Amino acid sequence: MEKRTFLKLSGIVAAGTIAGCSPLKKAAGVSTMGRFPYTLPALSYGFTDLEPHIDAMTMEIHHDRHHNGYVNKLNNVLEGTPGMQTMNLEQLLATIKPTDTALRNNGGGHWNHSMFWTWLSPKKTQPNERLTQAINQKWGTMEAFQSEFADAAKSVFGSGWAWLCKDAAGNLFITSTPNQDNPLMTKITDKPGTPILGIDVWEHAYYLHYQNKRADYIGAFWKVVNWNRVNELFG
Numbered sequence: 001m002e003k004r005t006f007l008k009l010s011g012i013v014a015a016g017t018i019a020g021c022s023p024l025k026k027a028a029g030v031s032t033m034g035r036f037p038y039t040l041p042a043l044s045y046g047f048t049d050l051e052p053h054i055d056a057m058t059m060e061i062h063h064d065r066h067h068n069g070y071v072n073k074l075n076n077v078l079e080g081t082p083g084m085q086t087m088n089l090e091q092l093l094a095t096i097k098p099t100d101t102a103l104r105n106n107g108g109g110h111w112n113h114s115m116f117w118t119w120l121s122p123k124k125t126q127p128n129e130r131l132t133q134a135i136n137q138k139w140g141t142m143e144a145f146q147s148e149f150a151d152a153a154k155s156v157f158g159s160g161w162a163w164l165c166k167d168a169a170g171n172l173f174i175t176s177t178p179n180q181d182n183p184l185m186t187k188i189t190d191k192p193g194t195p196i197l198g199i200d201v202w203e204h205a206y207y208l209h210y211q212n213k214r215a216d217y218i219g220a221f222w223k224v225v226n227w228n229r230v231n232e233l234f235g
């Protein structure tokens with residue numbers, strides 16, 4: 001079987017599994033992605049649906065190859081560490097030490113991408129009143145918030161993510177992490193929190209369409225943010 005056909009078939013199998021057990025369920029707070037063995041979540045929209053802001057080829061390669069790679073490598077690592085197989089992904093992230101390189105990169109990669117797909121939507125959505133009030137209280141205006149978030153995303157040196165998080169008291173803050181780290185890795189990050197919005201600024205997320213113009217990609221990101229999801233995670 002050709003690799004491409006196999007990828008498509010595994011995507012279909014994964015989609016079937018997800019319809020059954022709903023790993024991205026709409027719970028309050030951070031969604032759980034279940035436990036080992038992890039599967040690649042299906043997108044709730046088509047690869048072409050975010051165009052022209054995010055192009056179809058970037059979406060397909062990003063989801064079917066990059067994200068699928070993190071899922072497979074995460075499962076491979078966990079095959080050899082039975083003690084960690086019973087944890088859910090968030091529990092796993094909270095136990096990862098800086099030296100757990102494979103778990104850190106692939107556990108983070110799976111969580112970050114599973115969330116990222118849900119933060120995008122071809123439908124026009126808006127922050128609700130409660131979230132708007134919280135943003136205005138912290139940053140003054142939505143534009144000021146977007147500007148600080150964009151600055152955090154632009155300032156990531158090399159590969160990483162920028163995040164809008166809430167802390168344990170429910171207060172919002174912006175942070176960024178390198179590589180596939182995230183603010184749920186409490187033994188690694190210096191600013192722990194629960195991400196309610198994140199942007200992938202690895203070059204694989206934008207280079208085909210935007211080349212070196214990361215700022216243009218960040219500008220386009222706002223056109224496809226799924227605020228319904230951010231509202232839900234803010235709670």
Ligand code: MN
Nearest residue numbers: 066200202205
């Ligand atoms: Mn990525």
